[in-house]
Amino acid sequence: MASINLNTVVKRYGKTEVVHGINLDIAHNEFVVLVGPSGCGKSTTLRMIAGLEDISGGEIRIGDVLVNDLPPRKRNISMVFQNYALYPHMSVRENLGFGLKIAKRPPDEIVRRVDEAADILGLTELMERTPAELSGGQRQRVAMGRAIVRQPGAFLFDEPLSNLDAKLRVQMRTEIKKLHQKVKTTVVYVTHDQVEAMTLADRIVVMKDGHIEQVGTPMEVFNHPVNTFVASFIGSPPMNLVPARIAGGEVVLADDTRLPVPGRLAGRVTDGQEVILGIRPDDMTPVGHGIHDSGEGAMLSLPVELAELLGTETLIYTRLAGQEAQGKMFDPRDVEPGEVLEFRVALDKVHLFDAGTGRSVRLD
Amino acid sequence: MRWRAEKHTPFLLLSPAILTILFVVAIPLAFSLYTSMTPYKLTKPDTINTFVGLRNYVRLFSDDKFWWAFGRTILFLAVALNLEFILGLGIALLINRITWGQRTLRTMMMFPMMFSPILVGFQFKYIFNDNIGILNNALQALGITDGSIAWLVDKPLGMISIITAEVWMSTSVFAILLLAGLFAMPRDPLEAAKVDGCNPWQVFRHITLPFLMPFAFIAMTIRSLDVARAYDIVDVMTGGGPAGRTEVLWTLIARVGYDNSKMGEANAMAYVSTLLSVAFTYYFFTKLVAARRYMGGAE
Numbered sequence: 001m002a003s004i005n006l007n008t009v010v011k012r013y014g015k016t017e018v019v020h021g022i023n024l025d026i027a028h029n030e031f032v033v034l035v036g037p038s039g040c041g042k043s044t045t046l047r048m049i050a051g052l053e054d055i056s057g058g059e060i061r062i063g064d065v066l067v068n069d070l071p072p073r074k075r076n077i078s079m080v081f082q083n084y085a086l087y088p089h090m091s092v093r094e095n096l097g098f099g100l101k102i103a104k105r106p107p108d109e110i111v112r113r114v115d116e117a118a119d120i121l122g123l124t125e126l127m128e129r130t131p132a133e134l135s136g137g138q139r140q141r142v143a144m145g146r147a148i149v150r151q152p153g154a155f156l157f158d159e160p161l162s163n164l165d166a167k168l169r170v171q172m173r174t175e176i177k178k179l180h181q182k183v184k185t186t187v188v189y190v191t192h193d194q195v196e197a198m199t200l201a202d203r204i205v206v207m208k209d210g211h212i213e214q215v216g217t218p219m220e221v222f223n224h225p226v227n228t229f230v231a232s233f234i235g236s237p238p239m240n241l242v243p244a245r246i247a248g249g250e251v252v253l254a255d256d257t258r259l260p261v262p263g264r265l266a267g268r269v270t271d272g273q274e275v276i277l278g279i280r281p282d283d284m285t286p287v288g289h290g291i292h293d294s295g296e297g298a299m300l301s302l303p304v305e306l307a308e309l310l311g312t313e314t315l316i317y318t319r320l321a322g323q324e325a326q327g328k329m330f331d332p333r334d335v336e337p338g339e340v341l342e343f344r345v346a347l348d349k350v351h352l353f354d355a356g357t358g359r360s361v362r363l364d
Numbered sequence: 365m366r367w368r369a370e371k372h373t374p375f376l377l378l379s380p381a382i383l384t385i386l387f388v389v390a391i392p393l394a395f396s397l398y399t400s401m402t403p404y405k406l407t408k409p410d411t412i413n414t415f416v417g418l419r420n421y422v423r424l425f426s427d428d429k430f431w432w433a434f435g436r437t438i439l440f441l442a443v444a445l446n447l448e449f450i451l452g453l454g455i456a457l458l459i460n461r462i463t464w465g466q467r468t469l470r471t472m473m474m475f476p477m478m479f480s481p482i483l484v485g486f487q488f489k490y491i492f493n494d495n496i497g498i499l500n501n502a503l504q505a506l507g508i509t510d511g512s513i514a515w516l517v518d519k520p521l522g523m524i525s526i527i528t529a530e531v532w533m534s535t536s537v538f539a540i541l542l543l544a545g546l547f548a549m550p551r552d553p554l555e556a557a558k559v560d561g562c563n564p565w566q567v568f569r570h571i572t573l574p575f576l577m578p579f580a581f582i583a584m585t586i587r588s589l590d591v592a593r594a595y596d597i598v599d600v601m602t603g604g605g606p607a608g609r610t611e612v613l614w615t616l617i618a619r620v621g622y623d624n625s626k627m628g629e630a631n632a633m634a635y636v637s638t639l640l641s642v643a644f645t646y647y648f649f650t651k652l653v654a655a656r657r658y659m660g661g662a663e
């Protein structure tokens with residue numbers, strides 16, 4: 001059991017710096033998810049924590065021990081790799097028990113702990129098979145079993161679900177969540193899937209180009225994104241972002257559409273400021289035609305370009321001041337392309353970002 | 365009539381291969397098997413018509429000289445193959461580490477394979493020669509020894525010299541195949557092992573080595589098939605002598621067959637030697653098949 005602290009951690013490959021001095025404190029037993037687009041340095045950061053990559057600058061502590069110069073085996077961590085990294089020449093049982101065998105645990109203890117982990121993960125039937133004889137999902141479970149058997153201070157996961165099909169991915173996601181509730185341990189989990197991040201994390205760390213953009217609980221990151229990058233990255237479908245200008249207490253779009261500046265942001269903007277208006281599709285809902293209207297917020301008349309029925313809701317593709325935008329219909333009915341709908345915008349949930357810096361005006 | 369044509373097509377298409385195998389392998393093999401059961405002498409061609417059954421084999425098996433050569437051959441094989449494996453593994457691991465000039469080294473490593481065994485034999489004959497050899501020369505120049513050492517004459521040294529030449533010639537077979545194995549080695553299990561608590565030696569022992577074993581078995585299989593090439597080396601360096609101290613099966617066969625012109629007996633020995641080679645090959649091949657099973661679909 002351990003906390004993990006990163007203090008201005010830098011990673012350079014030759015002359016190119018790929019992680020630029022990041023700071024992060026992960027509490028004991030916390031489930032932290034590193035999320036970000038491909039190439040942003042998530043794996044590199046995780047591998048520095050694991051000790052598989054040298055740290056070019058800064059300090060990493062695990063359980064208050066400075067680990068910069070410790071090899072992986074002395075860091076008391078387990079890691080689950082994207083393509084499982086099972087030992088191909090060993091049976092499932094040997095794979096699970098390998099770490100304990102290396103640690104010279106007594107044989108009866110190894111058997112007991114391996115059986116226990118196999119039981120938790122439903123591997124009991126597969127113990128004598130080799131990895132080549134397992135399905136993707138089963139290999140994934142063996143990889144997790146191998147990690148939990150050792151009862152380490154922290155688990156590190158690098159995109160463990162990305163090689164599974166959609167259905168299995170959802171299933172394993174829940175299993176990981178349950179596992180964390182059962183085996184309370186610090187977890188650092190890397191993914192580029194924001195849904196995984198939202199559902200699993202106690203706290204989300206959003207990364208971009210080797211920087212941390214925002215750290216917060218899933219709700220904080222979703223409801224109060226600090227900049228346009230986080231706003232567009234977290235949430236599916238992504239937030240609509242439309243350039244605009246502040247004039248006379250109103251947000252004026254390129255086509256002269258006007259929305260009042262939300263009350264809570266009123267003091268945060270100045271006349272003439274270039275901004276980016278952010279509206280989540282969930283907060284832009286058509287009214288009329290028998291669909292209930294809450295009666296609050298501003299109205300926009302927009303033409304339907306395409307409607308995507310998702311079951312309990314319909315996603316509506318439209319155009320807002322020349323920009324592609326999406327709205328959501330929560331009480332679906334058939335809509336025709338070209339039809340003009342009245343969208344109600346929930347003003348209290350609208351975001352404004354400074355056009356120059358991309359930062360939320362809430363923070364200035 | 366169509367079904368007939370279809371039935372015969374595969375054989376027709378394969379006929380060049382079948383004919384080649386027939387003439388190059390099957391017929392000579394059958395012929396030598398037959399002659400191994402006759403008292404065939406090159407100087408008396410008629411003797412080929414006398415069938416004596418297993419008499420040549422019985423005579424062989426009660427011949428001390430044969431058993432000594434047989435034992436020496438096994439010793440030679442065991443020592444040479446193991447040394448080649450260990451040295452080849454070392455070379456492969458070193459070259460795998462190098463990032464600069466790796467291609468050049470890889471090519472240079474193959475040079476010994478390009479030499480014909482006869483050349484290798486001569487080369488080492490001169491290196492080990494007791495009067496003019498560079499080895500003795502070097503040892504004396506460095507003041508390590510004063511007298512000359514009879515590398516090719518002395519009892520254990522003769523065998524050691526021959527094994528050295530053979531190892532020099534064939535280690536690269538192991539090195540190349542093991543290097544190919546190292547290149548194909550997935551990085552993930554190595555990292556997983558490090559995280560699982562292994563020190564570098566344990567990673568090598570528990571992960572790298574098991575992964576490389578199939579490649580070692582391939583090399584062993586190949587080597588046990590063509591190890592008789594070493595005949596040329598032995599023949600050139602010592603000719604099996606002096607006084608039969610370095611006599612192996614292959615030199616004994618040549619001596620009995622050509623020098624003493626007892627072709628029947630020589631062929632009987634050749635058959636034993638072939639079976640020995642097949643036994644080694646089969647052994648390594650089963651090991652290979654067993655090892656390959658788990659390499660199957662695992663990433």
Ligand SMILES: Nc1ncnc2c1ncn2[C@@H]1O[C@H](COP(=O)(O)OP(=O)(O)OP(=O)(O)O)[C@@H](O)[C@H]1O
Binds near residue numbers: 036037038040041
């Ligand atoms: N060995 C290396 N040498 C040089 N640059 C590297 C090396 N490994 C990674 N990089 C660079 O470091 C950056 C971060 O890579 P990293 O693997 O951490 O990305 P990631 O966030 O895990 O992306 P993904 O989601 O695609 O796995 C990338 O720009 C990559 O090109």
Ligand SMILES: [Mg+2]
Binds near residue numbers: 043044
């Ligand atoms: Mg990655």
